[in-house]
Amino acid sequence: MHLMSERNLLMIPGPIEFEPSVLRALGEKTRSHVDPVFIKAFSRTLQGLRTVFAAPTAQPFVLAGSGTLAMEMAVANLVQQGDQALVVNTGYFSDRIGTMLERHGAAVTHLRADPGAVPLLEEVDRTLSTGGFKVMTVTHVDTSTAVLAPVKALAAVARKHGVLVVVDGVCSAGGEALEMDAWGIDVAFTASQKALGAPPGLAVLLAGPRAMAAWKARSRPVASMYLDFAEWLPIHEAYEAEKPSYFATPPVNGIMALDVSVGQLVAEGMVARVARHVALASSMRSAWKALGLTPLPKSDSVTAHTLSALYYPGAVDAALVKAVAGEGVVIAGGLHPALKSKYFRVGHMGAVSRSDLVVTVNAVERGLLACGHGVELGSGVAALG
Numbered sequence: 001m002h003l004m005s006e007r008n009l010l011m012i013p014g015p016i017e018f019e020p021s022v023l024r025a026l027g028e029k030t031r032s033h034v035d036p037v038f039i040k041a042f043s044r045t046l047q048g049l050r051t052v053f054a055a056p057t058a059q060p061f062v063l064a065g066s067g068t069l070a071m072e073m074a075v076a077n078l079v080q081q082g083d084q085a086l087v088v089n090t091g092y093f094s095d096r097i098g099t100m101l102e103r104h105g106a107a108v109t110h111l112r113a114d115p116g117a118v119p120l121l122e123e124v125d126r127t128l129s130t131g132g133f134k135v136m137t138v139t140h141v142d143t144s145t146a147v148l149a150p151v152k153a154l155a156a157v158a159r160k161h162g163v164l165v166v167v168d169g170v171c172s173a174g175g176e177a178l179e180m181d182a183w184g185i186d187v188a189f190t191a192s193q194k195a196l197g198a199p200p201g202l203a204v205l206l207a208g209p210r211a212m213a214a215w216k217a218r219s220r221p222v223a224s225m226y227l228d229f230a231e232w233l234p235i236h237e238a239y240e241a242e243k244p245s246y247f248a249t250p251p252v253n254g255i256m257a258l259d260v261s262v263g264q265l266v267a268e269g270m271v272a273r274v275a276r277h278v279a280l281a282s283s284m285r286s287a288w289k290a291l292g293l294t295p296l297p298k299s300d301s302v303t304a305h306t307l308s309a310l311y312y313p314g315a316v317d318a319a320l321v322k323a324v325a326g327e328g329v330v331i332a333g334g335l336h337p338a339l340k341s342k343y344f345r346v347g348h349m350g351a352v353s354r355s356d357l358v359v360t361v362n363a364v365e366r367g368l369l370a371c372g373h374g375v376e377l378g379s380g381v382a383a384l385g
């Protein structure tokens with residue numbers, strides 16, 4: 001067994017391993033939030049985010065906070081008392097946005113699928129046909145189950161009904177194909193610590209023109225001052241135009257780090273980056289299959305590329321997560337309330353490399369053996385290709 005040193009490999013579905021250059025930017029001397037170097041970095045970051053989300057006409061926002069704050073920013077600005085919202089519910093994080101919508105006064109309809117599945121498009125179409133819905137939310141990758149929702153097709157259905165589309169891209173943006181403009185998505189959000197590749201602490205949200213118009217058309221102001229687009233829009237417009245501005249102190253170091261990571265995403269190119277995630281995920285699927293592990297998502301077409309969720313085999317339980325940690329690789333247990341103790345999760349997004357996968361699959365093999373589950377050592381690694 002390794003001692004759990006600083007050299008373990010973090011393979012949970014966020015936070016992930018970060019590029020040393022990103023961490024160096026985080027650790028630099030904190031500049032004034034009106035320092036020209038910071039202003040330039042913030043401006044570059046906002047422009048880069050439009051590229052990452054394929055959203056040339058959207059307004060990006062970056063706030064101190066986690067992904068949950070980004071969820072609430074979307075909800076707080078788009079809905080008010082009495083609005084109707086449809087939640088395309090694929091698990092834990094869909095439940096969370098449903099609760100938020102209710103707290104902000106919306107009447108919420110959930111379309112739920114069994115864990116591992118996605119509600120049918122026809123069902124979504126039929127529900128939206130009943131009329132009166134203002135927004136539909138979709139969790140692009142439900143991190144609790146590794147289920148990938150067909151966002152492009154779902155957004156097309158909502159567009160047909162004139163319903164605003166909100167996409168939780170926390171476990172997808174920067175790793176899965178996500179084309180905000182082309183797919184007709186009105187709001188998409190994420191957090192820094194996943195496929196965007198920067199330490200936790202930043203909520204990132206992009207709002208397209210229809211979302212901004214819906215916010216402007218509100219009959220009542222947004223109750224939360226911190227989340228109100230009205231406070232942040234002039235600030236973000238100013239920074240993007242390389243002018244200092246102030247509403248609330250920006251997380252300077254976090255944004256300096258995000259600037260470096262977003263720069264890396266833009267340099268890699270989103271098409272190449274998504275293709276790399278798809279290739280790595282396909283290797284992982286082959287490895288899990290060779291080890292006889294069953295994925296939680298019910299089919300390949302609804303399986304995420306940013307993480308794997310796998311049932312514990314045979315008599316194995318959550319002790320596997322500990323055993324794998326003993327091999328120097330940190331993976332995660334289950335999260336979906338209905339299945340929590342029955343499966344584990346492995347993240348593979350961002351700066352993850354093929355050698356990280358080799359180490360991870362090897363550690364899982366050894367962990368399974370330590371848990372008394374017979375596998376052939378090396379068979380998963382060989383199947384990575």
Ligand code: PMP
Binds near residue numbers: 139170
């Ligand atoms: N949505 C999804 C899909 C997530 O995976 C997460 C975090 N795992 C969140 C929302 C919430 O983000 P945070 O933990 O950064 O608040």
